[in-house]
Amino acid sequence: MPKDFRATALERAIGRQLAGWRDERELSLAEAGQRVGFSSAKLSMMENAVQPSAPLDIMALGYVYKVPTPEWQAVVSRAQYAEQVRTRALGATPNFDPAADFANLVYEATVLRVFTTDLVPAVFQLAEYTDAAMQTDDPVRTARLAMVREAWSSRLKDRDPLVVHAVFPEAVLRQVVGGPRVMKAQLLHLMEVSEHPVVRVQVVPHGAGAYPAMGSPFTLLGFPRRQHNDVAYLETFIKGEYVEDPGLTEQCAQRFASLQEVALGAGESLELIAEAAAEL
Structure with missing residues (x-):
C-alpha cells in the first residue's frame, strides 16, 4: 500500500462493489478470504478502501464469487484507471457517475x-x-x-x-x-x-x-x-x-x-x- 494512501471516490465505489458481491453470496470476511486466499483483514481493507484494490485481486474475487465476466471486467477497468490517476488530477472516469x-x-x-x-x-x-x-x-x-x-x-x-x-x-x-x-x-x-x-x-x-x-x-x-x-x-x-x-x-x-x-x-x-x- 502507498505510504500515504488516500482513496478517491472511485476507489471507494470499487470497495463497495466488492463488499456487495460478498454480501450477495452471504459470505463472512473470513469465509470469503479463505476461498480466495486473502486474509480477512486484507479483504476488509479492500472493501473499505483503506488500501487500493489491485486489478488482479479483483479478478480473483470475481472468479471465486462467480461474478458474470462483463461485470468483473468493468470493475477491473475502473481499478486500472484509478491506479493511473491517484497521484494526478482526475479526468473523465469511465463508467462512473x-x-x-x-x-x-x-x-x-x-x-x-x-x-x-x-x-x-x-x-x-x-x-x-x-x-x-x-x-x-x-x-x-x-x-x-x-x-x-x-x-x-x-x-x-x-x-x-x-x-x-x-x-x-x-x-x-x-x-x-x-x-x-x-x-x-x-x-x-x-x-x-x-x-x-x-x-x-x-x-x-x-x-x-x-x-x-x-x-x-x-x-x-x-x-x-x-x-x-x-x-x-x-x-x-x-x-x-x-x-x-x-x-x-x-x-x-x-x-x-x-x-x-x-x-x-x-x-x-x-x-x-x-x-x-x-x-x-
Whole structure:
C-alpha cells in the first residue's frame, strides 16, 4: 500500500462493489478470504478502501464469487484507471457517475457542509418539494435526490449521526416551489429538522448583499477514516462532479466558513424560516 494512501471516490465505489458481491453470496470476511486466499483483514481493507484494490485481486474475487465476466471486467477497468490517476488530477472516469454515487458518500460521511443557492438542501427536501422542483420530467434525478434524503434520514438513528451544516440565501425561502401548500410544508419540515442537535441551518438575509461563493452551490463531505480525504460535490442538471484535490476542497471549506460568518445565526435563521412559512 502507498505510504500515504488516500482513496478517491472511485476507489471507494470499487470497495463497495466488492463488499456487495460478498454480501450477495452471504459470505463472512473470513469465509470469503479463505476461498480466495486473502486474509480477512486484507479483504476488509479492500472493501473499505483503506488500501487500493489491485486489478488482479479483483479478478480473483470475481472468479471465486462467480461474478458474470462483463461485470468483473468493468470493475477491473475502473481499478486500472484509478491506479493511473491517484497521484494526478482526475479526468473523465469511465463508467462512473458521481451523481449516481453521491448518496453513498452521504451515507459514509460524518460531516456535511451544504451551500445551496435556489433550493432547500437535498437532505432536507420533502418528496413533494423534490417532485415540484424537478418538474416531474427528470425521474432519474428525482430518484437520486430521494436516495440522498433517505441516506441522511437513516443516519439520524446512528450512534454517530451525520452532522449537517447548511447555508442558503433567503431567496430559497421565498421561492414558492410546488405552490403554497407544498412550500409551507417544506418550510415547517425545515424548522423541525433544524432543531436536531446535529443540524445547523443558517440563512443569508437579503440585506447581506454580495456574499462568498455567490451563485456557486457546493457540498463538502468529511469522513472518519484517515485514508479518505474531504470530497466536494458539484452538480448541474447535466451532471455531477467530485472534486478531491486537497487544495481545492480547502478552498471550499474556507468559503463555507465565510458564508457562516455572513449568514444569520441559527436562532435568527429559524425565526426567518417561520416568518416565511407564516406568509404562505
